[in-house]
Amino acid sequence: MTILKCIAVDDEPLALKLVQTFIEQTPFLELTASCDNAVEALTLIREKQPDLVFLDINMPNLTGMELARLLQEQPGAVPKIVFTTAYNHYAIEGYRVNAIDYLLKPFSYEEFLRAANKVLQITEESSNQYQPITADDEFIFLKVEYQWVRISLKDITYIESLKDYVKVHFDDSQKAILSLISLKALEEKLPSSKFMRVHRSYIVSLEKISAISKNSIFIDKAEITVGEQYKETFKAIVDKWIK
Numbered sequence: 001m002t003i004l005k006c007i008a009v010d011d012e013p014l015a016l017k018l019v020q021t022f023i024e025q026t027p028f029l030e031l032t033a034s035c036d037n038a039v040e041a042l043t044l045i046r047e048k049q050p051d052l053v054f055l056d057i058n059m060p061n062l063t064g065m066e067l068a069r070l071l072q073e074q075p076g077a078v079p080k081i082v083f084t085t086a087y088n089h090y091a092i093e094g095y096r097v098n099a100i101d102y103l104l105k106p107f108s109y110e111e112f113l114r115a116a117n118k119v120l121q122i123t124e125e126s127s128n129q130y131q132p133i134t135a136d137d138e139f140i141f142l143k144v145e146y147q148w149v150r151i152s153l154k155d156i157t158y159i160e161s162l163k164d165y166v167k168v169h170f171d172d173s174q175k176a177i178l179s180l181i182s183l184k185a186l187e188e189k190l191p192s193s194k195f196m197r198v199h200r201s202y203i204v205s206l207e208k209i210s211a212i213s214k215n216s217i218f219i220d221k222a223e224i225t226v227g228e229q230y231k232e233t234f235k236a237i238v239d240k241w242i243k
Helices: 013-024 038-048 064-073 091-096 109-129 183-189 228-242
Strands: 004-009 029-035 052-056 080-085 101-104 139-144 147-152 156-162 165-170 177-179 195-199 202-205 216-219 222-225
Touching: 004 013, 004 038, 004 109, 013 029, 013 052, 013 109, 029 038, 038 052, 038 064, 052 064, 064 080, 080 109, 101 109, 109 183, 139 177, 156 183, 156 222, 183 195, 183 202, 195 222, 195 228, 202 216
Parallel strands: 004 029, 004 052, 052 080, 080 101
Antiparallel strands: 139 147, 156 165, 156 202, 165 177, 195 202, 216 222
């Protein structure tokens, strides 16, 4: 069984204790450290190399969001992040730093476990099935039925989530395929310079976009709605194109 090493960070003693208790009662989580501020957390993360950080956002001196940005900039492996906060307006910022989930205080063990299971699934899919790809890579292998299929990145137009599967769409000359992987796990493997998540159910190839409107993206004959939580990020990309 995969064991995820965890660090808990929260400046509220009761909230920190709750997360520690939830980690300790979850079989696949291991509490390696905890602290009450993001400055100390940065040092602990570098020392302990955890797989997962449960991170409060509103803390003095250095906020959890600022810490997450610092982690994205540092070399080497970056731990998965689940934010814990009493405020509900950080969703877009959380997406920008690739947070896996967002627990709104007060949260139950059921909600905590759901977030932890999401991290576990992504970790196992990443380690067992897929290798990271960079902006310079030209292809990826995906498991389709009982074989691994080589897929050229330049042929992908968009990717659609269908429960436990993704449906990868191509130019008209190639039939769409189904692969057993979550959209989030596949998103982490695709180069962000070429692909963007624009909806909870869609990733699009930026190179294949033929037209845009206020709320939609057009790729060939497909119209894909831009989800509310992704509009600001997508708008930043569009602004660069039209200026």
